[in-house]
Amino acid sequence: MNLSNIGASKLLQHLFAVVISLFTDLVGLLYPRVCSGCNAHLRKQEENLCLLCLHQLPKTYFWDYDVNPVEKLFWGRLNVSAACAFLHFEEMNPTQRMIHRLKYDGKTGVGVALGKEFAAVLKEKKWFSDLDLIIPVPLHVTKEARRGYNQSAFVAEGISHVYDAPVRTNILKRTVASESQTRKARFDRSENVESVFQVEYNGHLKGKNVLLVDDVVTTGATLEAAGIQLINAGVNKLYIATLAVA
Numbered sequence: 001m002n003l004s005n006i007g008a009s010k011l012l013q014h015l016f017a018v019v020i021s022l023f024t025d026l027v028g029l030l031y032p033r034v035c036s037g038c039n040a041h042l043r044k045q046e047e048n049l050c051l052l053c054l055h056q057l058p059k060t061y062f063w064d065y066d067v068n069p070v071e072k073l074f075w076g077r078l079n080v081s082a083a084c085a086f087l088h089f090e091e092m093n094p095t096q097r098m099i100h101r102l103k104y105d106g107k108t109g110v111g112v113a114l115g116k117e118f119a120a121v122l123k124e125k126k127w128f129s130d131l132d133l134i135i136p137v138p139l140h141v142t143k144e145a146r147r148g149y150n151q152s153a154f155v156a157e158g159i160s161h162v163y164d165a166p167v168r169t170n171i172l173k174r175t176v177a178s179e180s181q182t183r184k185a186r187f188d189r190s191e192n193v194e195s196v197f198q199v200e201y202n203g204h205l206k207g208k209n210v211l212l213v214d215d216v217v218t219t220g221a222t223l224e225a226a227g228i229q230l231i232n233a234g235v236n237k238l239y240i241a242t243l244a245v246a
């Protein structure tokens, strides 16, 4: 190859890079990437959340408590070895916007990103150090089909990146579709609690330390109903992690 050929090839490479960059900018103009917390345009190096939102997440800091409010929710109801929530959920705060994007706008990436952020803190603080499996609270099959995905599975995926424990979505099934049935379960424990969730493949859970993951915890009734089934299936330690606490 002579010098003029090398020059031409460099010029072509440069032109190609310019075209790619113009194309990326054009796609950015047509489909702007916005922050799931504040709707600001994302810079090239940002994904899902802008740096400002990431730094201003309304964290609970429950991981520093001896006993935190999420754990207290389950006292006398469910034998939980440890439970924690990452963010405070309040009306119109960034957590609400992020969870809305995650649940209803298909922004599953924000679930993964927040799951990773949460897990990084938990791991640093030595939480869930003997974890075997991660199970997201399942949606009923018709609801998942309507939404197209289970938002909690993406949070679980983010946690799994940090903990190196697998996410299992085929073990726990939701057999009752309506939310009201789950809420009712808290007050009428004998029958409804048993029937909202069901464990398949019991053998996968015996003696395992399992982390149950949900997007938001309010009364804890859903997690209680799911957790009871896991304990009945022989789980050794049951852990709970939620993206937010309302």
Ligand SMILES: [Zn+2]
Binding pocket: 035, 036, 037, 038, 039, 040, 049, 050, 051, 052, 053, 054
């Ligand atoms: Zn933002």
